[in-house]
Amino acid sequence: MVVKVYGPAYASPKRVMVCLAEKGIEFETVTVDLIKGEHRNPEYLKLQPFGALPVIQDGDYTLYESRAIIRYYAEKYKSQGTDLLGKTIEERGVVEQWLEVEAHNFHPPIYDMTVHILFASKLGFPSDEKLIKESEEKLGKVLDIYEKRLSESKYLGGDFFSLADLSHLPFTQYLVGPMGKEYMIRDRKNVSRWWNEISNRPSWKKIMQF
Amino acid sequence: MVVKVYGPAYASPKRVMVCLAEKGIEFETVTVDLIKGEHRNPEYLKLQPFGALPVIQDGDYTLYESRAIIRYYAEKYKSQGTDLLGKTIEERGVVEQWLEVEAHNFHPPIYDMTVHILFASKLGFPSDEKLIKESEEKLGKVLDIYEKRLSESKYLGGDFFSLADLSHLPFTQYLVGPMGKEYMIRDRKNVSRWWNEISNRPSWKKIMQF
Numbered sequence: 001m002v003v004k005v006y007g008p009a010y011a012s013p014k015r016v017m018v019c020l021a022e023k024g025i026e027f028e029t030v031t032v033d034l035i036k037g038e039h040r041n042p043e044y045l046k047l048q049p050f051g052a053l054p055v056i057q058d059g060d061y062t063l064y065e066s067r068a069i070i071r072y073y074a075e076k077y078k079s080q081g082t083d084l085l086g087k088t089i090e091e092r093g094v095v096e097q098w099l100e101v102e103a104h105n106f107h108p109p110i111y112d113m114t115v116h117i118l119f120a121s122k123l124g125f126p127s128d129e130k131l132i133k134e135s136e137e138k139l140g141k142v143l144d145i146y147e148k149r150l151s152e153s154k155y156l157g158g159d160f161f162s163l164a165d166l167s168h169l170p171f172t173q174y175l176v177g178p179m180g181k182e183y184m185i186r187d188r189k190n191v192s193r194w195w196n197e198i199s200n201r202p203s204w205k206k207i208m209q210f
Numbered sequence: 211m212v213v214k215v216y217g218p219a220y221a222s223p224k225r226v227m228v229c230l231a232e233k234g235i236e237f238e239t240v241t242v243d244l245i246k247g248e249h250r251n252p253e254y255l256k257l258q259p260f261g262a263l264p265v266i267q268d269g270d271y272t273l274y275e276s277r278a279i280i281r282y283y284a285e286k287y288k289s290q291g292t293d294l295l296g297k298t299i300e301e302r303g304v305v306e307q308w309l310e311v312e313a314h315n316f317h318p319p320i321y322d323m324t325v326h327i328l329f330a331s332k333l334g335f336p337s338d339e340k341l342i343k344e345s346e347e348k349l350g351k352v353l354d355i356y357e358k359r360l361s362e363s364k365y366l367g368g369d370f371f372s373l374a375d376l377s378h379l380p381f382t383q384y385l386v387g388p389m390g391k392e393y394m395i396r397d398r399k400n401v402s403r404w405w406n407e408i409s410n411r412p413s414w415k416k417i418m419q420f
Contacts, residue, residue: 049355049358049359050311050315050352050355061300061303063303063304063307064307065306065307065310065311065314067306067310068303068306068307068309068310069303071303071306072299072300072302072303072306075299075302076299089282089285089286090271090282092282092285093271093273093278093279093281093282094273096275096277096278096281096282097273097274097275097278099278100275100277100278101260101275103313103314104275104313105260142260145259145260148259149259
């Protein structure tokens with residue numbers, strides 16, 4: 001049974017897809033066009049009642065929320081492909097900590113920047129320049145803490161690549177690419193080293209093509 | 211070794227404390243006064259560089275981010291106290307999904323309401339009435355989806371109490387108590403039933419006293 005991933009053009013589904021690639025799990029994709037409002041179609045809302053991306057279908061098992069899906073596959077296929085959770089419960093705890101930091105500290109400002117720099121005009125509302133500026137300041141402070149962490153540890157969750165790192169890939173790619181803000185990464189030595197390592201993984205190079 | 215939980219007066223540390231109570235894990239608390247800015251003290255920032263609550267110390271193991279900490283203890287003591295993760299990896303996947311819904315859909319509006327209704331004057335800034343109104347509308351829409359889910363399933367994650375339900379306790383308690391918005395729960399039959407069940411658990415009755 002091949003896993004179906006909805007919405008491969010967007011960042012959050014790519015979080016799932018790069019996890020599946022790391023685990024060597026075959027998947028196919030189903031297009032959902034946010035610009036056309038397809039995430040508000042009744043058929044889609046039956047799968048994801050909040051109208052958000054992504055959803056996966058794996059046989060008769062349906063799951064949404066990208067960070068729940070990556071935890072599910074990382075655990076279900078623990079010993080297949082890259083181990084993304086750590087060897088011990090204590091290591092997993094630290095991975096979970098940085099996965100939560102990604103969700104609650106890193107994601108909100110980079111998400112607001114993505115929406116207002118890349119998508120506002122396509123979605124038909126004006127960019128909020130004040131919000132963009134404030135978000136960049138917030139993200140900079142988060143990256144300063146990452147810089148310190150990554151001066152002490154090879155990856156965020158420890159000395160191994162994990163879900164905590166993987167979860168940063170899609171939105172950071174927007175930041176360094178179409179948003180034109182690569183300096184936020186390059187101005188910080190250890191963040192820059194970390195970004196080189198995680199963004200050059202074959203899994204991410206493959207998923208970036210979608 | 212007794213677990214130390216920092217910041218017991220506040221909602222996010224209570225998320226951890228009610229988990230420890232469900233698992234039968236002994237803990238002690240360390241006061242952190244946000245009004246006095248103690249979360250910005252250098253000693254505290256060594257434990258939690260973002261200046262957020264809570265942190266736990268368990269021997270020489272330190273962990274922050276409440277939802278990471280509850281996952282850690284739920285897994286480490288899987289067979290002690292209440293099982294909060296489900297019996298299978300698929301059940302845990304659904305628990306993780308609703309734990310993420312709590313974090314990304316439920317939490318942002320209820321957090322903004324908490325800050326602006328309960329804490330703004332204490333923290334010395336004006337309440338944003340427009341934000342309160344918009345947040346209540348957003349939270350209402352989220353609770354409408356919960357109402358449907360809870361008409362089909364006893365708890366959010368399935369037919370068993372889990373981290374997904376537990377994670378809602380502290381901020382919903384603010385909503386029905388000091389915020390004076392119990393009607394948001396009581397106007398929805400299944401949400402109301404669910405709230406009665408989870409808020410009457412002995413673990414929560416104990417932790418509410420802190």
